Amino acid sequence: MNSTMKNLTDNFSHLYQPVKTLLIYTKHTEEDTTSVYVESYDIGKLGNPINAHPLTVKEMLGLSAIFQSAQEFKTNFLRCRGVMPNKVLYVNPEQAGYAVWYTPPQEVPLYFANALGIKSGKGKVPAMVWKAGREELCVYALKGHRKPVANTVLHHAPFFNVATDGKVCMGTVRINIGQETRLEEFTALWEKYFWNSYFSHLMGEFNPVTENIVQLWQQQVATDRVFPCQLLKPTRYTLKNLFV
Incomplete structure (x- = not known):
């Protein structure tokens, strides 16, 4: 790893700490190719995944809010606040x-x-x-x-x-x-x-x-x-x- 990448990794690790990971399972059968099961893990003090459990409603709502916020942030660019200016x-x-x-x-x-x-x-x-x-x-x-x-x-x-x-x-x-x-x-x-x-x-x-x-x-x-x-x-x- 070069020094630039090491500095970026160190800065990222200092500012952001992992708290949760998701594992997504999909069902592959001729009858059903759309079923999805999501398993959630907490991240332990050593950085390892612990406490495996099905994704809860609270976690799902939190994840949905993040995606919704990201979409709104993305689409605000060049959106008009009111009536489209004539020019x-x-x-x-x-x-x-x-x-x-x-x-x-x-x-x-x-x-x-x-x-x-x-x-x-x-x-x-x-x-x-x-x-x-x-x-x-x-x-x-x-x-x-x-x-x-x-x-x-x-x-x-x-x-x-x-x-x-x-x-x-x-x-x-x-x-x-x-x-x-x-x-x-x-x-x-x-x-x-x-x-x-x-x-x-x-x-x-x-x-x-x-x-x-x-x-x-x-x-x-x-x-x-x-x-x-x-x-x-x-x-x-x-x-x-x-x-x-």
Whole structure:
């Protein structure tokens, strides 16, 4: 056993102590293949199974409560607390889980690294589509202000720190989204993480707009103009490509 495994085993043994073990018998006959008998053992001071007895009703109820709690904990992730928010486009809570949602054109705080020569401040941004799991975020831009449909063309998000496939480099931002996070909190957290992070560099030197991106954001922060959507570059994706 290597040192890492030994440390994990020692820590587990220190925090958790076995108290009970179950032995499950199944009946295998042509007439009956579904009967199950469960035998319960207590764990003695030396770690050996003792006091064998049929699983009691109290033990069964306790075991059922554990399974029910685990199921509720699992399914709370991305569950809505109330009415489904209008901005949500798609939710897949299975396995790793992810959500896709939309935000209309808005004015937001924008933070830029000093090296870019752009003063941080509020600026107007285009409508956006967001796709996120617990640890990864992708963003895209939309022309206009209408809520997208399946065949709506997605455009490159006109920001620094975003790759050509939409994936966001979050830098040193600490992402903390728990397995029990509800849908409303999930979308709000990701929007907060994104807008509160510092834009610092282009990904792979790709310019997501048709003019100088530094000059674009210098003007957006310095003025009150609506984001010029004619500068957006289309991606090869439509909205339905995100539902995978």
